[in-house]
Amino acid sequence: MTVAAIAFVSPFGGNAADAAAGAPFLPHQALYELSLVKSRGSTSIEAARGRILYNFSGSACEGYTSDFRQVSELDSGEGKTTLSDLRSTSWEDGAGKSYRFKIDTRMNNGDPSAVDGIAERTGDRISVKLKQPVAKTFMLDGSTVFPTEQIQRIIAAAKGGKSVLELSVYDGSDNGEKVYNTLSVIGKAISGDREIASPDPSTANAKMKALTRWPVTVSYYDRDAKAKDGEQTPVYAMSFELYEDGVSRALVLDYNDFVISGKMGKFDVKDSKPCK
Numbered sequence: 001m002t003v004a005a006i007a008f009v010s011p012f013g014g015n016a017a018d019a020a021a022g023a024p025f026l027p028h029q030a031l032y033e034l035s036l037v038k039s040r041g042s043t044s045i046e047a048a049r050g051r052i053l054y055n056f057s058g059s060a061c062e063g064y065t066s067d068f069r070q071v072s073e074l075d076s077g078e079g080k081t082t083l084s085d086l087r088s089t090s091w092e093d094g095a096g097k098s099y100r101f102k103i104d105t106r107m108n109n110g111d112p113s114a115v116d117g118i119a120e121r122t123g124d125r126i127s128v129k130l131k132q133p134v135a136k137t138f139m140l141d142g143s144t145v146f147p148t149e150q151i152q153r154i155i156a157a158a159k160g161g162k163s164v165l166e167l168s169v170y171d172g173s174d175n176g177e178k179v180y181n182t183l184s185v186i187g188k189a190i191s192g193d194r195e196i197a198s199p200d201p202s203t204a205n206a207k208m209k210a211l212t213r214w215p216v217t218v219s220y221y222d223r224d225a226k227a228k229d230g231e232q233t234p235v236y237a238m239s240f241e242l243y244e245d246g247v248s249r250a251l252v253l254d255y256n257d258f259v260i261s262g263k264m265g266k267f268d269v270k271d272s273k274p275c276k
Contacts, residue, residue, distance in 0.1 A: 025064065025148070026245040027057040027270040030202070032262035034072060034253075041257040047075040048260050056246070060094035061275035064148045072260070083108050090172070096149040097121045101172035115176040119146070130176045144168045144179060151246055158186045158214045159244070168223065180220045180235070187215035190241065201267035202249045213243040 036048035050072035058064040068088040075081050090101040099119040106112040117130040124142035145153065150169050157165045165184040192209040202208050219234035239252040251262030 024059065024245065024274075025056070025152075026207075026243075026247055027272040028247060029053070029055045029266070029268045029270060030247070030264055031266040032251055033265045034070075034260050034262050037252065037259040037261050039258045044076055045074050045258040046077045048258065049073050050260075051265075052251075052262055055270075057270055057272070058091075058094075059272065059275050062273075063094050063098075064092045066090050066092075066148070074258075090147070092146050092148045096146055099146040099170075099172075103172055115172055115174075117172060117176055119170060119172075126170070128170070128176070133175060136177075138177065140170055140179060141168070144170050147171045150182070151242070154184050154186065154216060154218075154242060155244055155246070157184070158189070158216075158242070162186060179223045181223045182221070183219045183234075185217045185219075189214055198250070198263070200249055200264040202243070202247055202264055205267060205269070207269065208243060208245075208247065211243050211245060213241045213249075216240055216242045 030053075032052040032054070034048060034050040034052065036045060039045040050070065052068070052070045054069075055067040056064065066089070068086075070086045071084070073081055073083050085106045086103070087105075088101065088103045090099065092099045098121065101115070101117060101119075103115040104112045105114075114132045115130070116132040117128060119126050119128045119140070121142060126140040126142055126144055128138055128140060130136045145167060147169065150167060153167060154165060163186050165186065167182050167184070168179055169182055170179050190213050192211050192213070196203050217237060217239040219237040221232050221234050225232060233256070236256065237254040239250075239254070240248040241250045242248055247267075249264050251264075253260045253262065
C-alpha cells in the first residue's frame, strides 16, 4: 500500500493549494480496523486483521506532515501467518515542490528494510536523492505528483464534476524508485446529512456533517510493467469515501488475491494554525 494512502497531471489551472481552497485539509488522527472481505485467486487467505494509524497535520503555508503505520496479520491456514509492519513519515511542501520521506517495512521477524530520501521539483523535472536502501540520485518527469497533492487533485476533480482522473504519483514506496500510474474513478457527491448504513466517528463529528464527500476508487499501476494482452492489471486498488477536507473513511484495499476493509474506529481533530 502506498503511503498516501492514496497519485498526477493536473487538468486545472493554479497550484494544488488553490485547487483545495474550498475546504483546507483537516489536521487529524484516524484509526482504521482491518478485516478480511474476501480471498480469491491462487492465494488462500482465511483471515486478516490489523490496524492503520494515520496522523496528518500542517497547512498549505507550512507544508503537510503525515505519519502512517499499518500492522497486518494474514492467516493462510494450517498455522501459517504473515505479519507485516509498515511505518512511514513524510513531509510535503504546500505547493508540491518538495517531498521528504522515510519508510520502514518489517516482515515477520526479519530485519527491517528502509527507504529514505527527498524529492525536489525544479522546472519540468523532479530530482530524487535516496539515502537508503542505496545512495542514488535520479530524475522524474515533472508531471509526477506527490501524495498530498494527489488527494488535492482528486478533490478538485470531484468538485469540477469530473468522474475520471489519470495521474502519475511518486511516494517513495517499494525501493524508492517506483512511480505509479493511477486511475481515479469518482462517484456522485454524498451530502453530510445523508443517512449512513454503517456510521463511524467521522460521520458523527459535527464539523464533518457539514462537508461533502465522494466515493473514490484509485487503481495503482506499475509504470514500468508491460501490459499483457493489451491490458495492464493494477498492482492494487484503494476504495474510500473522501471528504472535501482530505479525511477518508470506509477504506477497502484490494490486493488482487485478497481484499481487506478498514473501518474507522477512532477519529480526532487536531489543533491547527491558519496560514498568515
